[in-house]
């Protein structure tokens with residue numbers, strides 16, 4: 001990473017705003033602002049030059065659902081390593097979930113995170129807790145946290161299980177014009193639940209968590225969003241029925257949005273059997289069936305699913321290298337979101353490049369009421385440089401996260417984020 005307020009990007013193909021990726025141009029950045037977009041621009045004094053050789057350039061990507069683990073679990077990840085992982089994956093901004101220790105439930109924790117990220121090229125937006133101590137009983141100081149820089153509220157890691165609390169949270173948050181992001185899980189229906197409940201769990205003799213555990217909570221949240229007028233954002237959606245419910249709720253005019261993780265539009269519960277109980281395919285919500293995977297892709301295509309997020313959830317090796325049922329849920333995802341999206345959505349023709357980028361650049365920020373980066377002269381340079389066809393292998397030594405719990409480890413992938421530019425800094429990713 002270098003401090004690079006002045007940079008000339010040669011031979012990029014801008015995509016977004018007035019550009020459709022077909023034209024090869026040069027982009028000059030002066031003092032962190034896009035100063036000039038044109039043909040055959042020449043480097044000036046005190047200006048770094050980078051030849052992108054035809055790579056695409058879009059607004060910086062945002063992941064609205066990551067776990068950075070700091071404060072409290074720095075052996076899994078820190079704000080610094082999580083942001084390095086984000087940059088490697090092409091993300092210039094992330095929103096981090098509050099299941100830290102202490103949880104992000106007061107303004108001072110929000111401010112601590114903002115301060116830790118201040119000098120990093122990736123911007124971090126804290127998501128505050130819905131409940132005090134993230135215990136699910138009484139409402140946290142939402143207004144205070146908003147003033148400190150929180151962009152949404154969630155008790156993620158756990159659902160807001162108490163319906164009365166959810167009602168109050170939706171009422172307060174709508175006054176603040178912020179969303180409530182719920183980890184949709186009826187804990188009485190889901191537990192113990194080590195994987196998706198279905199044919200594979202029956203064959204393996206493992207207790208499963210059924211899709212209905214997610215759908216019951218979404219049904220409740222749709223009703224409460226309708227009743228309060230608040231904005232409910234369904235976290236990491238994973239079942240076909242859930243996608244249908246959100247689609248219908250949107251058609252009914254309810255203030256609802258949702259997101260999906262790449263593993264949920266790529267992998268099924270059969271991976272657990274195929275990989276002989278590899279704990280890197282254990283997450284929550286669990287990998288579900290092919291029918292569910294197909295529904296995620298359909299939901300992305302028809303706009304029901306607004307955003308792609310990773311639910312980046314680092315865990316240390318010693319925590320994951322235990323028996324399947326004892327392993328913690330979650331995988332790292334920031335570094336592989338792009339190639340998995342390219343394979344499943346772009347190369348299959350499900351989404352065109354512009355629509356795919358909307359789910360990484362525009363929609364997450366719309367949901368969180370943040371400024372959307374633009375590719376035009378005079379705009380702040382918040383950019384991702386990427387390709388859709390470079391083959392590379394996701395080797396352990398490339399991993400920037402402090403943890404390595406990924407089902408894509410060792411896999412050959414296609415499409416890569418080559419660099420990001422944000423906050424006056426240019427980060428080139430080497431493979």
Ligand SMILES: [Zn+2]
Nearest residue numbers: 156157183235
């Ligand atoms: Zn969650």
